[in-house]
Amino acid sequence: MTGFPALWLALGVAYGAIGIAVALRLVTRGASRAASLAALGCWPLLLPLVFAEPAPTTTGPLGERIRACAEDLRRTMADPVADGLVVVEDLDELVADLQRADARLGLVDRLLADVGATARTSAGLHALRAARGRAAAEVEAVLDGMVELRLSIGLRSLAGNAVPVHERLQDLRARLGALDDMTDLELQLA
Amino acid sequence: MSVLHTCAAVLRDPKALVDDDARRSLEAYGPTLLGIIVVSSAIFGVVVGTYRGGIQLAFAGIKLPLLWLLPIVVALPAMRALYRVGGIAVDYAQVGPATAIGVARATVLLAVASPALWLMYSVHVDYHLAVLALAGSLVAAGLLAAVTIASVLPGRGTGKVLVHASAVFAMGVVFAQSGWVLRPFIARPRADVSFMRPVESNVFDSVAASWRSAQGRYTGWDARKEGLLADPDTAERAETAGPQ
Amino acid sequence: MTQSLAPVHPGAPSPVATSSPPRPTELVEVPGVPTVLLALAGLLAFGACVGLGTPAWSSFTATALVPIAGLVGAAVLTGPALVAGLIFLRPDVAAEVPVAALGRGIAAGGSLAAGLAPMALFLVATSGLWPLVLLAGFAVAGIGVAVVTVRTLMRAAGGKLGFVAAWIVLAVLVGLRIAFGVGAMAMEGLR
Numbered sequence: 001m002t003g004f005p006a007l008w009l010a011l012g013v014a015y016g017a018i019g020i021a022v023a024l025r026l027v028t029r030g031a032s033r034a035a036s037l038a039a040l041g042c043w044p045l046l047l048p049l050v051f052a053e054p055a056p057t058t059t060g061p062l063g064e065r066i067r068a069c070a071e072d073l074r075r076t077m078a079d080p081v082a083d084g085l086v087v088v089e090d091l092d093e094l095v096a097d098l099q100r101a102d103a104r105l106g107l108v109d110r111l112l113a114d115v116g117a118t119a120r121t122s123a124g125l126h127a128l129r130a131a132r133g134r135a136a137a138e139v140e141a142v143l144d145g146m147v148e149l150r151l152s153i154g155l156r157s158l159a160g161n162a163v164p165v166h167e168r169l170q171d172l173r174a175r176l177g178a179l180d181d182m183t184d185l186e187l188q189l190a
Numbered sequence: 191m192s193v194l195h196t197c198a199a200v201l202r203d204p205k206a207l208v209d210d211d212a213r214r215s216l217e218a219y220g221p222t223l224l225g226i227i228v229v230s231s232a233i234f235g236v237v238v239g240t241y242r243g244g245i246q247l248a249f250a251g252i253k254l255p256l257l258w259l260l261p262i263v264v265a266l267p268a269m270r271a272l273y274r275v276g277g278i279a280v281d282y283a284q285v286g287p288a289t290a291i292g293v294a295r296a297t298v299l300l301a302v303a304s305p306a307l308w309l310m311y312s313v314h315v316d317y318h319l320a321v322l323a324l325a326g327s328l329v330a331a332g333l334l335a336a337v338t339i340a341s342v343l344p345g346r347g348t349g350k351v352l353v354h355a356s357a358v359f360a361m362g363v364v365f366a367q368s369g370w371v372l373r374p375f376i377a378r379p380r381a382d383v384s385f386m387r388p389v390e391s392n393v394f395d396s397v398a399a400s401w402r403s404a405q406g407r408y409t410g411w412d413a414r415k416e417g418l419l420a421d422p423d424t425a426e427r428a429e430t431a432g433p434q
Numbered sequence: 435m436t437q438s439l440a441p442v443h444p445g446a447p448s449p450v451a452t453s454s455p456p457r458p459t460e461l462v463e464v465p466g467v468p469t470v471l472l473a474l475a476g477l478l479a480f481g482a483c484v485g486l487g488t489p490a491w492s493s494f495t496a497t498a499l500v501p502i503a504g505l506v507g508a509a510v511l512t513g514p515a516l517v518a519g520l521i522f523l524r525p526d527v528a529a530e531v532p533v534a535a536l537g538r539g540i541a542a543g544g545s546l547a548a549g550l551a552p553m554a555l556f557l558v559a560t561s562g563l564w565p566l567v568l569l570a571g572f573a574v575a576g577i578g579v580a581v582v583t584v585r586t587l588m589r590a591a592g593g594k595l596g597f598v599a600a601w602i603v604l605a606v607l608v609g610l611r612i613a614f615g616v617g618a619m620a621m622e623g624l625r
Contacts, residue, residue: 007418007419008419011419011559031217032217032221034221034222035217035220035221037221038220038221038224038225041224041259042224042259042262042263044262044263044266044267044552045216045220045224045262045263045266045286045289045290046216046220046286047282048212048213048216048281048282048283048286049213049216049217049283052213052283077279092281167463260556264552264553264556265552265553267548267549267550267551267552267553268546268549268550268552268553269549270549271545271546271548271549271550272546272549272574274542274545275542275545275546275578275581275582276581277585356574360550360553363553363557364553364556364557367556367557367560367561370560371560389559389560389561391561391562392557392560392561392562392563393561394563414562416561416562417487417558417559417560417561417562418486418487418558418559418560419559419560
């Protein structure tokens with residue numbers, strides 16, 4: 001080693017310490033062992049995995065449609081004509097919210113299948129079915145909103161007008177958030 | 191996906207490795223791509239080390255992977271910022287895999303082409319010719335990596351080309367300076383072998399001096415010890431004690 | 435988010451599907467204080483990284499302040515001219531539009547500077563190129579501010595913006611003047 005050994009050492013130790021911290025964080029988040037090991041030496045590359053929200057382990061009835069809608073919207077936003085739509089994180093957050101809502105629908109579906117077989121006349125069961133229907137409809141409405149947004153981007157390319165993509169994605173997220181609030185309210189009333 | 195299949199995808203269809211969910215592709219392929227980069231460039235490094243032989247085989251085998259990984263680590267934030275400001279909708283998680291794919295493609299091809307370089311070095315070509323062959327290989331591989339990165343990321347059109355060019359230029363600057371800092375890769379046959387030379391001057395001054403020499407203007411070149419990591423005992427220092 | 439939400443029940447129409455086409459001047463959101471502070475931190479981080487390469491502590495502070503002083507100074511000194519000029523020349527453009535455009539420009543410049551900071555640290559650590567790195571980084575961040583500001587204005591206000599071109603020239607000259615003033619202090623510290 002040539003040069004300024006203390007400074008070389010300090011920089012090396014700092015880089016290594018951050019690498020260890022990132023690797024440990026990845027381990028706790030359930031990332032693959034290879035990713036954690038790679039983070040020891042090349043943590044700046046794998047840093048996004050530390051901040052990524054863990055994907056739901058189960059999917060619900062709308063999982064496939066959510067994936068398709070997100071993929072289509074991503075492709076539209078990445079199109080050269082859709083210039084300047086730098087809202088990748090917004091879309092990621094919305095998709096994560098949708099996946100969580102879908103996972104909850106999946107849980108309710110499994111519950112209804114299990115409990116419904118033995119307690120067909122329960123009032124709670126009816127309430128759960130009704131709430132499930134409303135929640136599913138709301139998630140589908142948000143998915144329809146994503147399709148509408150794609151169409152708006154297409155219109156923008158014709159009219160040369162700007163589309164507030166960020167604001168619209170935030171609106172859709174807020175709508176999903178309102179679904180949670182409504183469920184809370186129903187639980188309190190039940 | 192096995193390492194072999196990842197290598198095949200890197201060479202045939204790099205876009206296939208970029209999932210719509212950037213974080214998922216980063217987790218799925220990132221470690222494999224890094225492994226491919228390290229192994230391929232280490233193979234190339236060992237071949238480069240055969241020019242001098244001995245311990246230089248190990249030194250070059252260690253330093254070549256560092257040469258390719260340093261730009262990924264150092265220039266990634268700058269590339270991402272340039273893409274964002276340039277209006278290309280990519281996030282940090284997308285730029286990382288794209289860069290790793292580009293570099294992996296370049297290093298795999300370098301490793302594949304290394305027997306040709308070994309053949310050349312085995313007949314004891316002139317030192318300057320050996321250096322030129324190495325530099326030429328690295329520049330060609332670097333350009334291939336740049337084109338691959340631009341092709342994997344979204345964004346086409348005249349304005350976007352400028353953004354891709356600036357991002358790749360940022361990476362190229364770090365790559366060039368890394369090569370200068372990590373030298374020597376090819377040691378002179380009778381010179382003492384060292385892992386790294388002292389931190390001094392920079393790659394651009396060195397290229398300018400080489401250019402002058404190539405034109406027959408041998409003005410000499412005083413490579414001054416400069417930079418935060420330069421040896422304080424020998425570096426030129428201001429009278430006031432400074433951050434260096 | 436100030437927009438009211440549609441009723442949350444299955445039959446309710448989607449807010450996206452039913453909202454009227456947005457007017458151009460409604461489309462620009464003024465960046466929040468955290469965004470601006472982050473941008474300033476990015477500019478400062480870049481300056482500090484370059485400043486570490488200077489051979490004397492006396493020039494470190496001045497060098498670290500060059501990017502933030504140049505870009506923010508130019509925005510503060512010439513921003514009112516942009517706002518007043520657009521209000522006067524384009525009555526159809528909301529007063530928030532130039533403010534938001536400038537804010538987005540500063541945010542973009544800050545994120546560029548923050549992204550360039552690791553690269554700057556690497557270059558000043560391994561070479562004596564700190565003046566060149568400072569100039570290049572300042573120029574790139576400045577171009578980022580100008581491009582994003584003009585692009586936002588063009589999208590939100592549309593039409594011919596000859597006035598904006600004149601403003602850009604003024605802002606560049608003011609920014610350079612401030613940067614060279616602070617840079618001269620850095621060089622003074624080296625003597």
